Amino acid sequence: MGEFFHVPSDLQHSYLGLVGWHxxxxxxxxxxxxxxxxxxxxxxxRLRWLYPPVLWVTTVLYAIxxxxxxxxxxxxxxxxxxxxxxxxxxxxxxVLVPAIVDGVRSVxxxxxxxxxxxxxxxxxxxxQVELPIAVPAIFAGLRVATVSSISxxxxxxxxxxxxxxxxxxxxxxxxHRPILAVSSVVTTAVLAxxxxxxxxxxxxxxxxxTPPARERGRGAPVSVPAVAEEAR
Amino acid sequence: xxxxxxxxxxxxxxxxAVDGLSLEIPDRSITVLVGPSGCGKTTSLRMVNRMIExxxxxxxxxxxxxxxxxxxxxxxxxxxxxxxxxLFPHRTVADNIATVPRLLGWDRRRARSRALELMERxxxxxxxxxxxxxxxxxxxxxxxxxxxALAADPPVLLMDEPFSAVDPIVRKGLQEELxxxxxxxxxxxxxxxxxxxxxxxxxxxxAVLRTGGRxxxxxxxxxxxxxxxxxxxxxxxxxxxxxRRLSFFTSGxxxxxxxxxxxxxxxxxxxxxxxxxxxxxGDRRPLGWADPKRRAAGDRTLIPYGRSxxxxxxxxxxxxxxxxxxxxxxxVAVDGDGRAVGVVSQEAVAAAIRAAHAGQxxxxxxxxxxxxR
Numbered sequence: 227m228g229e230f231f232h233v234p235s236d237l238q239h240s241y242l243g244l245v246g247w248h249x250x251x252x253x254x255x256x257x258x259x260x261x262x263x264x265x266x267x268x269x270x271x272r273l274r275w276l277y278p279p280v281l282w283v284t285t286v287l288y289a290i291x292x293x294x295x296x297x298x299x300x301x302x303x304x305x306x307x308x309x310x311x312x313x314x315x316x317x318x319x320x321v322l323v324p325a326i327v328d329g330v331r332s333v334x335x336x337x338x339x340x341x342x343x344x345x346x347x348x349x350x351x352x353x354q355v356e357l358p359i360a361v362p363a364i365f366a367g368l369r370v371a372t373v374s375s376i377s378x379x380x381x382x383x384x385x386x387x388x389x390x391x392x393x394x395x396x397x398x399x400x401x402h403r404p405i406l407a408v409s410s411v412v413t414t415a416v417l418a419x420x421x422x423x424x425x426x427x428x429x430x431x432x433x434x435x436t437p438p439a440r441e442r443g444r445g446a447p448v449s450v451p452a453v454a455e456e457a458r
Numbered sequence: 459x460x461x462x463x464x465x466x467x468x469x470x471x472x473x474x475a476v477d478g479l480s481l482e483i484p485d486r487s488i489t490v491l492v493g494p495s496g497c498g499k500t501t502s503l504r505m506v507n508r509m510i511e512x513x514x515x516x517x518x519x520x521x522x523x524x525x526x527x528x529x530x531x532x533x534x535x536x537x538x539x540x541x542x543x544x545l546f547p548h549r550t551v552a553d554n555i556a557t558v559p560r561l562l563g564w565d566r567r568r569a570r571s572r573a574l575e576l577m578e579r580x581x582x583x584x585x586x587x588x589x590x591x592x593x594x595x596x597x598x599x600x601x602x603x604x605x606x607a608l609a610a611d612p613p614v615l616l617m618d619e620p621f622s623a624v625d626p627i628v629r630k631g632l633q634e635e636l637x638x639x640x641x642x643x644x645x646x647x648x649x650x651x652x653x654x655x656x657x658x659x660x661x662x663x664x665a666v667l668r669t670g671g672r673x674x675x676x677x678x679x680x681x682x683x684x685x686x687x688x689x690x691x692x693x694x695x696x697x698x699x700x701x702r703r704l705s706f707f708t709s710g711x712x713x714x715x716x717x718x719x720x721x722x723x724x725x726x727x728x729x730x731x732x733x734x735x736x737x738x739x740g741d742r743r744p745l746g747w748a749d750p751k752r753r754a755a756g757d758r759t760l761i762p763y764g765r766s767x768x769x770x771x772x773x774x775x776x777x778x779x780x781x782x783x784x785x786x787x788x789x790v791a792v793d794g795d796g797r798a799v800g801v802v803s804q805e806a807v808a809a810a811i812r813a814a815h816a817g818q819x820x821x822x823x824x825x826x827x828x829x830x831r
Binding site: 336341343347355361435436 | 561
């Protein structure tokens with residue numbers, strides 16, 4: 227069992243050090259992605275014509291292999307964490323932008339009208355009504371983005387051991403020690419599940435107002451009931 | 459007073475939602491805008507608080523053009539109730555109700571105590587204050603919607619099909635509640651519905667709009683039923699407007715005969731003219747009809763009396779309904795506590811209807827509507 231947690235000295239990290247580093251490299255991009263996606267999504271809600279091209283761009287970005295990004299970025303940001311985190315940030319947009327747009331659009335028409343009729347201005351309405359109601363949808367997006375980011379960090383091993391737990395995979399090949407690969411894969415998976423569970427917990431605490439039926443779902447807004455549809 | 463002056467709403471694509479609407483909405487009364495879908499009733503309502511801006515004409519609120527007033531201030535001075543309530547799902551009942559007071563800068567405590575006060579006013583248990591909207595029934599949600607609209611005590615209440623998404627029994631309860639609240643608060647209410655029965659039940663004045671946003675008739679309900687302006691209004695009112703109009707005549711003038719009312723254990727009185735006797739219990743609550751000859755012979759079977767009507771507060775419609783429902787053709791009148799005060803025949807009700815119509819002398823707008831609609 228000691229083998230599992232033993233990290234070769236060339237990686238200059240303890241096992242837990244790798245775990246912390248992995249989290250940092252995976253979560254900062256998701257956070258950055260969220261900060262980018264919020265205004266972008268709001269623009270897409272406001273200007274309907276903007277949404278299809280934005281979706282197209284995020285999808286194309288997602289289709290570019292990270293290796294290709296590294297080749298371009300390495301001239302600017304070198305063999306660093308930043309080089310790994312920039313593509314991860316861009317990848318997260320493909321999930322987060324539609325999640326937030328759908329979330330904000332899921333605000334029932336009559337709730338929207340009621341807010342307007344009560345004298346909410348656009349900014350106040352966004353912050354106090356639309357965004358809070360979009361929280362379940364945003365969290366659904368965050369969960370996908372986070373788990374995928376945690377798994378993708380490993381690619382950083384390709385540019386001078388910037389892949390945190392992924393570096394163990396590379397070492398497993400250099401040193402012909404399969405246990406390192408197992409340790410890398412299992413740890414990454416456990417990490418993904420743990421962070422995902424944490425996100426679910428956060429969402430529950432943030433949204434005590436969602437009906438229990440929705441709790442069992444994947445957090446997607448199982449839609450604002452049929453009544454909203456009727457109203458349209 | 460809210461005044462529409464040749465208000466028109468024409469959209470860029472050429473559709474006309476409201477066409478030259480002129481209306482005077484009296485203070486402290488319920489004015490209903492009613493019509494089929496596409497008649498511009500909701501558009502008209504939303505122009506009052508500028509959720510939609512008119513493309514022609516103007517709307518005056520107490521003599522001032524609403525378009526000259528700051529939009530958020532204007533909206534916060536008018537309560538707004540919408541179909542499906544439109545509650546904020548992420549806020550508790552109390553927080554929903556306290557929305558406008560909070561926007562107006564009230565402190566948390568004052569807004570909360572106001573919310574609880576309003577919950578009581580609209581007939582909600584204050585234990586629901588911490589619940590979220592999804593935990594409420596449709597009817598309760600709509601009550602919260604009404605409480606929220608009343609929270610900052612606005613003089614004007616705009617209601618856009620507020621009760622159309624709940625089942626008929628709940629709707630009737632909500633309508634009665636609204637009439638009760640209106641009696642207490644005396645708001646200027648503009649109420650939109652597609653349901654003519656609801657319009658007649660609630661409205662002090664009714665504006666019937668036709669498709670294309672034109673005003674077909676603007677009149678009190680009784681006048682609308684007795685003298686529809688044209689075939690469209692007549693058609694919209696439906697087939698039984700004559701019967702419905704009887705709601706506006708009080709049953710107070712009916713001559714009730716109390717002689718055929720007998721106690722359960724009393725000996726049947728000698729009444730050769732009465733074809734039936736109404737048997738009542740010790741509290742004088744009606745039990746059913748009895749045939750006097752059979753009862754004299756010891757047969758105690760009773761014929762169900764159908765339904766009673768309130769003797770004083772009722773309408774001729776209720777009296778007629780009671781008489782028609784009763785297998786004997788006699789209506790049973792009861793007092794406020796449900797005690798039988800007398801009976802009246804279909805023929806007597808019919809005579810009272812003729813007298814009521816004659817009494818109006820073809821000028822129905824002078825008629826005093828009965829208290830019960």
